Amino acid sequence: xxxxxxxxxxxxxxxxxxxxxxxxxxxxxxxxxxxxxxxxxxxxxxxxxxxxxxxxxxxxxxxxxxxxxxxxxxxxxxxxxxxxxxxxxxxxxxxxxxxxxxxxxxxxxxxxxxx
Amino acid sequence: xxxxxxxxxxxxxxxxxxxxxxxxxxxxxxxxxxxxxxxxxxxxxxxxxxxxxxxxxxxxxxxxxxxxxxxxxxxxxxxxxxxxxxxxxxxxxxxxxxxxxxxxxxxxxxxxxxxxxx
Numbered sequence: 627x628x629x630x631x632x633x634x635x636x637x638x639x640x641x642x643x644x645x646x647x648x649x650x651x652x653x654x655x656x657x658x659x660x661x662x663x664x665x666x667x668x669x670x671x672x673x674x675x676x677x678x679x680x681x682x683x684x685x686x687x688x689x690x691x692x693x694x695x696x697x698x699x700x701x702x703x704x705x706x707x708x709x710x711x712x713x714x715x716x717x718x719x720x721x722x723x724x725x726x727x728x729x730x731x732x733x734x735x736x737x738x739x740x741x
Numbered sequence: 742x743x744x745x746x747x748x749x750x751x752x753x754x755x756x757x758x759x760x761x762x763x764x765x766x767x768x769x770x771x772x773x774x775x776x777x778x779x780x781x782x783x784x785x786x787x788x789x790x791x792x793x794x795x796x797x798x799x800x801x802x803x804x805x806x807x808x809x810x811x812x813x814x815x816x817x818x819x820x821x822x823x824x825x826x827x828x829x830x831x832x833x834x835x836x837x838x839x840x841x842x843x844x845x846x847x848x849x850x851x852x853x854x855x856x857x858x859x
Contacts, residue, residue, distance in 0.1 A: 635782075669832065671785075671850035717784060723842065729775075731784040 628653045630720050632732035639708045640740050646693075647703045647735045649718030658722040660694070660701045665734070666714040674716070677701065708739045744768045745837050747851035754825055755859055762820045762854045764791075764835030770815035775836040776808075779853075785834060791818040825858045832856075 629652045639645035651660070662674040677685045677694050684692050689706045705712055718732040748763045764774055772793045777785040789810055790798040797810035807829075809821040822829050834853045840846030 669834075669853045671834065671836075673848065729787070729836070729848065731786075733784045734782075736782075 628655075628720055628722065628730050630718050630730050630732035632718055632735050634735045635733070636736045636738070638738040638740055639705075641708055641710060643708055644704060644706045645708055645737065647705075647716050647718075647737065649701045649703070649732055651699050651701065651718070651720050653699070653720065653722065655722040658720060660692075661719040661721075661729075662690070662692070662701075662703045663717045663719055663731075664712075664714045665717065666711075671717075675703065705737075710739050710741060713737060713739045744849040745835065745851040747833075747835060747854050749854060750852065751855045751857075753857045753859065756826055757824055759821055759823045760825055760856060762822070762833055762856070764818045764820070764837070764851050766816045766837045766849075769837075769839055771837045772815060773838065774812065774818040776810065776818075776820050777834045777836065779832040779834060781832075788820075791820075822856065825856070827858045830856055830858045 631650045633648055637645060658679045660677045664672045664674050675685050675687045675690050675692055677692055679696060684694050691704045693702045715734045715736050717734045719729055721729045744767055746765045746767055752760055754760050774791040776788045778788050779785045787800050788803045788808060791810045791812040793812040793815055799805045807823055809823060812818045832853050832855050835851040837849050838846050
């Protein structure tokens with residue numbers, strides 16, 4: 627069975643600083659996809675970044691980047707130049723494709739950006 | 742603008758009553774929609790897959806007779822919580838994929854519905 631683990635229930639960072647959120651996963655699949663979703667206080671889930679397992683290059687989206695370590699099954703999210711609007715719950719998610727329902731979430735990390 | 746809408750955004754009901762939650766895909770047709778449940782400070786747990794024109798598929802442990810799903814059209818799925826009890830109080834979120842491939846097609850989430858059962 628696939629599992630996604632986020633070991634940091636809560637984190638905080640000062641505005642303009644950099645923070646890294648951790649995520650590990652377990653799967654026997656070789657080809658899969660990983661995501662980071664943001665859920666702000668409005669509760670609307672927003673895709674932050676995605677990574678295909680077959681790509682060695684780490685994905686980046688503006689201030690957001692990932693450190694994908696396939697052998698270690700690790701997928702951390704780095705937020706640079708943190709902004710107050712980054713305050714949210716962040717969920718790591720995994721899918722190996724197949725059934726559309728197959729999108730497994732971690733328990734989330736609550737990130738607070740302090741002014 | 743919003744791609745997926747949910748109605749209502751917040752509902753309070755008495756124990757024993759039924760509550761209907763709607764999920765609408767505003768920008769594209771969707772033969773499949775997904776319903777999640779999120780308890781406070783917890784992750785999203787998939788409850789069921791709503792299939793247009795056929796029966797919903799429920800995840801293990803989810804009571805199909807309690808959580809009725811109807812996918813009446815290609816843009817609307819409804820989740821009815823029947824005989825609601827306080828333990829059903831939760832945040833319910835729907836997800837819609839723009840295509841058939843979860844791996845590559847963009848997934849859109851509704852804004853969620855907060856259900857409080859007194």
